[in-house]
Amino acid sequence: MPHHMLRAADRPKDAPKTIKFEGAPYGAAISFFAVVSDPGKRVGLHVHPYTETWIVQEGTVRFFAGKDLVEARPGDIMIVEPETPHGFENIGGDVLKMMCVHDSERIIQTFLDPDDA
Structure with missing residues (x-):
């Protein structure tokens, strides 16, 4: 099937x-999360062996990346290098998307705090 x-x-x-989408079953070289996060929700520190x-x-989101805290809003793009501890939190009053x-092609992540997994 071509699609x-x-x-x-x-x-x-x-x-x-x-x-959550993993590309491997479809021959895609990427995977992704289409995040919908309520105010105050967070994803704890974790690492990936890829960008x-x-x-x-x-x-509005606050990213934790290495030792940095970075706020981002609609249209902003954040990139984290492989093996960099990172996470994020919805710091706004509305849903974060x-x-x-x-x-x-597969999501590979290791949480640094087992309670966050």
Whole structure:
């Protein structure tokens, strides 16, 4: 088949708001999370053996990357190098929406605090 279509209507009704996509089953060299995060929610520090890129679509986010704290808003793009400890938190009053693109056909992540996994 020369294409694949993953329809929103085919996702389970009780699926998480954030969509996780891994490219390997479809011959794609990338993976991603389409993040939908409520105010105050965070993802703890973790690492990947590849680059991760975020594109903020809605809301305000604080990224933790290495020793840096970086705030981002719609249209901003954040890139974190391989093996850099990073995470993020929705610091706005509205839902945060962003794409987290993983430069890998599979999502490989190791949380630094087991309670965050």
